[in-house]
Amino acid sequence: MGLLETIKGPQDLKSLPAEELPALAEEVRAFLVDAVSRTGGHLGPNLGVVELTIALHRVFDSPRDRLVLDTGHQSYVHKLLTGRQDFSRLREAGGLAGYPSRAESEHDVVENSHASTSLSWADGLAKAFELRGESQGEHGRRVVAVIGDGALTGGMAWEALNNIADAQRPVIVVVNDNERSYAPTTGGMASHLATLRTTREYEKLLDWGKQSLKRGGTPGRLAHATLHGVKKGLKDIVAPQGLFEDLGLKYVGPVDGHDTEAVEHALRRARSFGGPVIVHVITQKGRGYQPALADDADRFHAVGVIDPETGEAQATSGSSWTSVFADEVLAIADERPDVVGVTAAMRAPVGLEPFARAHPERVFDVGIAEQHAVTSAAGMAAGGLHPVVAVYATFLNRAFDQLLLDVGLHRAGVTLVLDRAGVTGPDGPSHHGVWDLGLCRLVPGLRLAAPRDAATLRAELREAVDVDDAPTVLRFSKGKVPAAIPAIARTGHADVLEGPAWAQGDDVLLVAVGALVTRALDVAARLRAHGVGVTVVDPRWVVPVDEALVDLARSHRHVAVLEDGGEVGGVGWALAAGLRERDDATPVHGFALPQRFLDVGARDALLDEAGLAPQDVARALVEAVARTGQPERPGPSAAVPPR
Numbered sequence: 205m206g207l208l209e210t211i212k213g214p215q216d217l218k219s220l221p222a223e224e225l226p227a228l229a230e231e232v233r234a235f236l237v238d239a240v241s242r243t244g245g246h247l248g249p250n251l252g253v254v255e256l257t258i259a260l261h262r263v264f265d266s267p268r269d270r271l272v273l274d275t276g277h278q279s280y281v282h283k284l285l286t287g288r289q290d291f292s293r294l295r296e297a298g299g300l301a302g303y304p305s306r307a308e309s310e311h312d313v314v315e316n317s318h319a320s321t322s323l324s325w326a327d328g329l330a331k332a333f334e335l336r337g338e339s340q341g342e343h344g345r346r347v348v349a350v351i352g353d354g355a356l357t358g359g360m361a362w363e364a365l366n367n368i369a370d371a372q373r374p375v376i377v378v379v380n381d382n383e384r385s386y387a388p389t390t391g392g393m394a395s396h397l398a399t400l401r402t403t404r405e406y407e408k409l410l411d412w413g414k415q416s417l418k419r420g421g422t423p424g425r426l427a428h429a430t431l432h433g434v435k436k437g438l439k440d441i442v443a444p445q446g447l448f449e450d451l452g453l454k455y456v457g458p459v460d461g462h463d464t465e466a467v468e469h470a471l472r473r474a475r476s477f478g479g480p481v482i483v484h485v486i487t488q489k490g491r492g493y494q495p496a497l498a499d500d501a502d503r504f505h506a507v508g509v510i511d512p513e514t515g516e517a518q519a520t521s522g523s524s525w526t527s528v529f530a531d532e533v534l535a536i537a538d539e540r541p542d543v544v545g546v547t548a549a550m551r552a553p554v555g556l557e558p559f560a561r562a563h564p565e566r567v568f569d570v571g572i573a574e575q576h577a578v579t580s581a582a583g584m585a586a587g588g589l590h591p592v593v594a595v596y597a598t599f600l601n602r603a604f605d606q607l608l609l610d611v612g613l614h615r616a617g618v619t620l621v622l623d624r625a626g627v628t629g630p631d632g633p634s635h636h637g638v639w640d641l642g643l644c645r646l647v648p649g650l651r652l653a654a655p656r657d658a659a660t661l662r663a664e665l666r667e668a669v670d671v672d673d674a675p676t677v678l679r680f681s682k683g684k685v686p687a688a689i690p691a692i693a694r695t696g697h698a699d700v701l702e703g704p705a706w707a708q709g710d711d712v713l714l715v716a717v718g719a720l721v722t723r724a725l726d727v728a729a730r731l732r733a734h735g736v737g738v739t740v741v742d743p744r745w746v747v748p749v750d751e752a753l754v755d756l757a758r759s760h761r762h763v764a765v766l767e768d769g770g771e772v773g774g775v776g777w778a779l780a781a782g783l784r785e786r787d788d789a790t791p792v793h794g795f796a797l798p799q800r801f802l803d804v805g806a807r808d809a810l811l812d813e814a815g816l817a818p819q820d821v822a823r824a825l826v827e828a829v830a831r832t833g834q835p836e837r838p839g840p841s842a843a844v845p846p847r
């Protein structure tokens with residue numbers, strides 16, 4: 205039996221002799237490579253925090269002390285050391301979550317996978333422990349937040365530091381500095397951390413110098429004393445007193461994050477300090493696994509299954525929607541010098557890499573700072589540019605106020621491209637992009653399109669960037685782009701995809717949104733097989749709902765809406781409202797996602813479980829049509845509540 209199998213919880217870890225820790229670290233690394241190669245996941249980030257996590261659980265007493273992991277994608281080692289070693293179904297329904305999960309363990313605190321929140325959580329916990337009288341003294345409860353250098357570029361982190369620095373509560377902020385988000389971290393903060401890292405090299409050099417000089421007898425000792433004086437002066441030049449210290453935070457580091465003993469020593473110093481302290485730990489993303497270290501793109505940040513022979517990692521997302529966007533936005537950028545790209549530390553995942561390679565001066569990586577991305581885009585538009593801000597749909601949540609009042613209020617010609625819209629799957633509840641339709645519907649003047657295939661993505665993107673007096677948004681899902689789905693007619697903005705067989709009349713108007721068009725066509729075939737007449741339309745622009753679509757709805761006995769987003773503020777919700785405004789009683793059957801947090805799971809399975817399986821939708825509509833008998837107007841009724 206290896207060491208790792210003997211670790212059932214932090215107590216077992218604490219009792220391990222220090223000399224066995226390197227061997228444990230190697231076992232953990234081997235486990236991670238083996239397990240994550242089979243399931244996919246965040247291999248690179250977790251390989252970088254092995255020694256750090258071991259040290260954290262030896263110095264602090266989780267769950268009495270609270271360990272908050274920012275973003276949470278680097279929580280696999282934490283899980284291994286807190287009694288969870290079955291990674292066979294990592295990031296699958298019913299398996300281990302890829303992020304902290306309170307349902308899994310009392311050692312887990314924050315389940316939100318959105319970056320830069322950990323310091324605010326820590327500030328809140330520390331205030332609670334203080335008011336409850338639990339944090340005082342050497343053995344008082346401690347709060348430790350582990351935040352990456354990427355997450356530290358997020359504005360929330362600095363709002364929290366402003367508060368943490370202002371009080372003498374025992375908050376330990378561990379900066380896990382591996383110099384990367386996906387790609388190398390950008391911005392002034394990254395440069396500052398680099399300066400502090402340089403100090404590390406500088407300190408090593410000085411330490412070497414000191415030891416050598418001391419061995420040189422009296423002349424050497426004199427020289428050492430002189431050098432020591434020089435050091436202080438030089439250090440202020442090389443590493444001006446740290447930003448953190450200027451804020452009033454004690455700074456410990458930089459520490460070699462792969463030397464468990466050194467990290468433990470630094471953490472014990474931090475713990476005993478009793479006030480707010482930064483422990484700056486230098487780690488290596490992908491540490492110990494050559495294929496990850498060789499991956500210049502993102503060090504196996506988030507990978508799919510890995511071929512054990514070659515070390516080749518499948519793309520996690522493999523979302524070919526992204527590649528269509530990447531190709532079309534580059535074509536647009538070649539034609540229009542006013543078009544610029546903006547990313548929040550995800551240039552490659554959102555498809556702006558080709559654009560950046562061709563026009564490096566016109567793609568801006570603002571760090572993990574979606575709020576800044578959106579408002580700076582409003583500034584760019586005011587300055588005569590047309591920014592294309594590409595983010596995952598779920599991360600737009602963070603920039604709603606900026607979208608509403610910096611972009612919307614000023615009618616700024618900004619185009620937002622929301623990748624991973626709808627159910628994403630393995631990343632769980634905080635990653636599903638199911639809020640954007642409702643949020644965007646709140647912004648007056650905003651227009652949102654949901655392409656159904658590659659051709660409509662290209663066309664709708666071009667329509668969007670041609671709008672310079674209002675915000676425009678495109679949303680598309682994770683996964684594969686379907687084969688081309690041609691239209692047979694156009695009504696208003698909507699494409700008619702399939703009309704009723706002449707004998708079957710106008711029983712159902714089936715409105716299909718974006719990637720769910722494929723499912724809708726399956727539903728339509730099932731309806732026809734049951735003698736129900738159906739017209740399938742793709743509205744293309746779904747915010748606001750097109751008046752022509754409302755008119756079309758009124759000429760059918762039933763309207764059904766199939767969409768990959770939350771029901772509140774969705775297309776079905778808006779279409780029902782449009783019919784009510786006309787005092788029209790056409791029943792609207794909404795097939796949207798329930799307004800709750802969806803768990804981890806495969807995208808298609810989660811859609812089916814939400815009632816969006818074609819056979820279930822068809823059955824519900826056949827029953828609804830049967831209930832209303834002959835084609836006469838049903839009695840006055842509100843919209844049939846979405847399922």
Ligand SMILES: Cc1ncc(C[n+]2csc(CCOP(=O)(O)OP(=O)(O)O)c2C)c(N)n1
Pocket residue numbers: 249275277278317318319320351352353354355356380382384385386489505548549550572574599602
């Ligand atoms: C608000 C937000 N934007 C974007 C992301 C996507 N994302 C996940 S991890 C990551 C990089 C994090 O870098 P860092 O904090 O340095 O952690 P590391 O992976 O280097 O350990 C990003 C951008 C996110 N989770 N949250």
Ligand SMILES: CC(=O)[C@@H](O)[C@H](O)COP(=O)(O)O
Pocket residue numbers: 275277317505506520521553624628631682
């Ligand atoms: C932690 C995080 O936010 C990302 O790494 C995310 O897991 C990537 O998702 P995709 O795999 O869909 O690109």
Ligand SMILES: [Mg+2]
Pocket residue numbers: 352353354380381382383384385
């Ligand atoms: Mg990092």
